Amino acid sequence: MEALWLLAGAGFAAGAMNALAGGGSFISLPALIAAGVPPVLANTTSTVALYPGSAASAWAYRDMLGGVGQVPLRPLLIVTVLGGVVGALLLLAMPSRSFDAALPWLLLAATLALGYGRRIGEWVRVRCRLRPAVVLCLQFCLGIYGGYFGGAVGIMMVAVWGLLGAHDLKRMSGPRVLMVTAANTMAVLIFVVAGAVDWPAAAVMLVTASLGGYAGALAGRRIPGPVVRYGTLALTAGITLVFFARAYG
DSSP states (O other), rough: OOHHHHHHHHHHHHHHHHHHHOHHHHHHHHHHHHHHHHHHHHHHHHHHHHHHHHHHHHHTTGGOOOOBTBBBHHHHHHHHHHHHHHHHHHHHHHHHHHHHHHHHHHHHHHHHHHHHHHHHHHHHTTOOOHHHHHHHHHHHHHHHHHHOTTTTTHHHHHHHOOOOOOOOHHHHHHHHHHHHHHHHHHHHHHHTTTTTHHHHHHHHHHHHHHHHHHHHHHHHSOHHHHHHHHHHHHHHHHHHHHHHHHOOO
């Protein structure tokens, strides 16, 4: 019963966090592991549980879809889907201990993206401009990351797109959500077909994450942006430190 309440609360908090700033997997994944779900299975289950909220967001942004810089939307979508397939298959094919070893570093990368992704993109942009072909290669790599783990992948995409000269964050919201959903769609399909989902845990989180997403969207209208940003960073940094201590302590 305690594990049930833990998963329910984590699902609600993860849904709200995704609605406010992203990074909901920072809550859902540790909660699943704490409930006794093996790390790889916890990651696949977290992806499935949080997927409906991502898909709903993509539908909400359907009128804001378009290319990024000089790169049309369709090539971006194709390479992201292919990357999502590769990432999901890698997760299932690699030994569980490999994911355990990589997890703290994946969380660290996601934390840095949440905190400094935009600044890093701006810093690089003033020094170079990437050709569309290079951006598509990077997008493929981000698709792999999205299918394998996916934490803060949307923010990483925006940082890369900024190197093309795409500065309008509001205009990039539609493509960003669509690409994240595309990578997650392939991952979810592969995880379900492979039977790599803890369905009782996923069912609980599916319901509460949807409720949390709605509550987070309402709260986001009232909570000041800096509070959301720094609160999210403090939480993600703390969880990352816990996983480093767990792996190397």
